[in-house]
Amino acid sequence: MVQVEPSPxxxxxxxxxxxxxxxxxxxGSQNASGGTLERGAEQFVIRSQGLFQTLxxxxxxxxxxxxxxxxxxxxxxxxGDGWAPRQGVVSEGGNPDAIEGIVxxxxxxxxxxxxxxxxxxxxxxxxxxxxDGARLEPFYDRTxxxxxxxxxxxxxxxxxALLVTLVLFIFLLDLRASLIVTTLIPLSLATAFVYLRxxxxxxxxxxxxxxxFGVIVDGGVVIVEAILVSLALKDHNPGPHQERxxxxxxxxTRPTVFALLIIIAxxxxxxxxxxxxGRIFSPMANTVAAALVGALVFSVTLVPVLASYLxxxxxxxxxxxxxxxxxxxxxxxxxxALDRPAATLSAAAxxxxxxxxxxxxxxxxxxxxxxxxxxxMTVTLPTNVSLSEGRLLVPSLVEKVQRFPAxxxxxxxxxxxxxxxxxxxxxxxELFVKLRPAEAWPPPLRSLGDVLAGLS
Numbered sequence: 001m002v003q004v005e006p007s008p009x010x011x012x013x014x015x016x017x018x019x020x021x022x023x024x025x026x027x028g029s030q031n032a033s034g035g036t037l038e039r040g041a042e043q044f045v046i047r048s049q050g051l052f053q054t055l056x057x058x059x060x061x062x063x064x065x066x067x068x069x070x071x072x073x074x075x076x077x078x079x080g081d082g083w084a085p086r087q088g089v090v091s092e093g094g095n096p097d098a099i100e101g102i103v104x105x106x107x108x109x110x111x112x113x114x115x116x117x118x119x120x121x122x123x124x125x126x127x128x129x130x131x132d133g134a135r136l137e138p139f140y141d142r143t144x145x146x147x148x149x150x151x152x153x154x155x156x157x158x159x160x161a162l163l164v165t166l167v168l169f170i171f172l173l174d175l176r177a178s179l180i181v182t183t184l185i186p187l188s189l190a191t192a193f194v195y196l197r198x199x200x201x202x203x204x205x206x207x208x209x210x211x212x213f214g215v216i217v218d219g220g221v222v223i224v225e226a227i228l229v230s231l232a233l234k235d236h237n238p239g240p241h242q243e244r245x246x247x248x249x250x251x252x253t254r255p256t257v258f259a260l261l262i263i264i265a266x267x268x269x270x271x272x273x274x275x276x277x278g279r280i281f282s283p284m285a286n287t288v289a290a291a292l293v294g295a296l297v298f299s300v301t302l303v304p305v306l307a308s309y310l311x312x313x314x315x316x317x318x319x320x321x322x323x324x325x326x327x328x329x330x331x332x333x334x335x336x337a338l339d340r341p342a343a344t345l346s347a348a349a350x351x352x353x354x355x356x357x358x359x360x361x362x363x364x365x366x367x368x369x370x371x372x373x374x375x376x377m378t379v380t381l382p383t384n385v386s387l388s389e390g391r392l393l394v395p396s397l398v399e400k401v402q403r404f405p406a407x408x409x410x411x412x413x414x415x416x417x418x419x420x421x422x423x424x425x426x427x428x429x430e431l432f433v434k435l436r437p438a439e440a441w442p443p444p445l446r447s448l449g450d451v452l453a454g455l456s
Contacts, residue, residue: 001081002058030050031047086387091398112143112146168221171322173319184217191295195290206280210288226251231244263292377430401455
């Protein structure tokens, strides 16, 4: 950067002002047109370039003339290499003056693959910087977040599958039937993953959390129950074993398909969302719809086939005590509701009105909270504080935050970068707090809310 420092005494002696000097420098660095020049059969465009090549070019720019003697920039100012005024400071740990770099991932990229390639490049760069005594040290990356998300999703999916299997066994009292229906869960998820892969979409935590295993196995439960009833009532359903399974499945296929199509149609409005809403909820709708379609296909094809292999002998139908209890409670309740239609409709209307009233107070934020294992804190200093004075306050603030038992490392940003990409002022202090794993927190801290309360 070139810096021109005018001399007030020299300017005043020659009757010049800083505005005169500024205008001269601007005029001396402008391009000018010289028209055209014909030479033989060709025509050339003449242009004067005002780009300074050296510092002497800038020193020789004319500002004015006094008694026939030109006055140049070098006569009234000193010209040399300089630097822009500092706009911000980054500190990390014991280093009060660090250099920060942020890597932005492109849209639609896979975070795991990008992080793997980025770490390889960081290793390569550190090998080249070793001779200069410098190194790149990652402060925060999304590897921990991605790994934690995958563990959470896998844990929840496994728990959901086991819970569905247990519930099916309680209601069907048949382990084979429960296992047949449970196979729909991994197969429907595999269908969703293949579909998302072909569409170039990613399965995120929101979309995987929206997959309802109960809805996925609904069609399979209906078909398996129909097959078991048909096989148990052999006297009422004569014929070959395979034929009875085929008839039982065919009898309930149409209502099963229709019910699942209604559920899929409920997600159609989400496909019409655009902008930010579409980018957030579109993967969820695609994941759920693809999983339901996969469950529908496997329910009407695979479930009868598996039943034909696992139920080759006589089948004894056993009624679940849970269903028997539910039927005993449902019968009187239904009769009471039918005998009092006015009271039943009034109660339903009151519940509907109560739901609408409560819905107005819920707000419009439906996204789940995500704990990334880090906090971003903003401290606003006095408006007229200087950058140098702000630097003196940073160590004391960092020390207070660092003493908190859940805090691992702290990175601070005071002011803004010199490239002008951030509109913050020197009084803006941002602390990027990286937390320790939740397992390492002392007993009083049980949640992220406890950490926030303690830091505040």
